[in-house]
Amino acid sequence: xxRQNIFHQSFEVTKEQRQxxxxxxxxxxxxxxxxxxxxxxIANIIERKLHELGIxxxxxxxxxxxxxxxxxxxxxxxxxxxxIRRTGELxxxxxxxxxxxxxxxxxxxxxxxKEIRKRVAKGEFIEIYVKCPLEVCEKRDxxxxxKKARKGELTNMTGISAPYEVPETPEIVIETSQYSSxxxxxxxxxxxxxxxxxxx
Ligand SMILES: Nc1ncnc2c1ncn2[C@@H]1O[C@H](COP(=O)(O)OS(=O)(=O)O)[C@@H](OP(=O)(O)O)[C@H]1O
Ligand SMILES: Nc1ncnc2c1ncn2[C@@H]1O[C@H](COP(=O)(O)OP(=O)(O)O)[C@@H](O)[C@H]1O
Numbered sequence: 001x002x003r004q005n006i007f008h009q010s011f012e013v014t015k016e017q018r019q020x021x022x023x024x025x026x027x028x029x030x031x032x033x034x035x036x037x038x039x040x041x042i043a044n045i046i047e048r049k050l051h052e053l054g055i056x057x058x059x060x061x062x063x064x065x066x067x068x069x070x071x072x073x074x075x076x077x078x079x080x081x082x083x084i085r086r087t088g089e090l091x092x093x094x095x096x097x098x099x100x101x102x103x104x105x106x107x108x109x110x111x112x113x114k115e116i117r118k119r120v121a122k123g124e125f126i127e128i129y130v131k132c133p134l135e136v137c138e139k140r141d142x143x144x145x146x147k148k149a150r151k152g153e154l155t156n157m158t159g160i161s162a163p164y165e166v167p168e169t170p171e172i173v174i175e176t177s178q179y180s181s182x183x184x185x186x187x188x189x190x191x192x193x194x195x196x197x198x199x200x
Pocket of ligand 2: 028033035036037038042088140175176178181182
């Protein structure tokens with residue numbers, strides 16, 4: 001990899017100026033959790049609520065990114081690492097553009113999530129652990145993936161044949177087997193309000 005002839009370019013308009021134009025801060029709402037835990041459902045609710053509050057948002061969804069930007073990646077530990085790294089870099093660019101970016105990747109490895117936290121300024125990485133027991137996710141099985149994994153038709157399935165490392169100190173934990181999706185969404189909005197994330 002040739003990095004020695006690369007020169008970082010700076011431009012006149014700053015992240016802070018873009019944030020001021022939008023009228024709010026920009027940051028990453030990084031959802032992490034098992035397949036079927038509720039990441040996409042809650043992200044959808046959050047985006048709607050933020051949109052109604054006049055906040056500019058964008059969702060980076062794991063499945064959707066794998067259709068394009070990350071289409072050459074599978075589900076080995078190495079590929080997941082690259083998947084998270086690329087998505088983290090993309091999310092960082094969204095933050096620089098002044099937009100609130102919501103990511104909904106399983107992101108099962110603690111180290112990969114920590115790397116992204118290190119790449120952005122303090123307070124710009126809000127880790128949201130979507131907590132839900134494997135048995136509940138498996139019962140939901142909205143995509144039929146757990147069934148396939150149990151039958152041996154799908155390898156490296158998170159929670160079954162690949163690990164999920166629970167976040168140690170996430171900013172927010174939501175329990176989707178205990179509370180309704182609206183209640184979980186509201187909990188995140190409350191966190192953002194209390195911690196002054198909804199204004200500039
Ligand atoms: N083996 C295996 N394990 C887990 N998930 C699988 C697998 N194969 C396909 N899928 C589908 O891919 C979605 C997860 O992709 P991600 O990019 O979020 O995964 S990761 O963060 O790189 O671990 C995941 O989406 P969610 O169910 O929304 O989590 C599935 O739709
Ligand atoms: N409290 C809840 N929060 C989120 N999803 C819930 C909840 N209760 C039931 N569900 C259901 O669980 C499923 C979660 O699927 P999804 O949001 O696609 O999960 P993920 O993106 O983590 O794979 C959806 O069918 C949703 O309707």
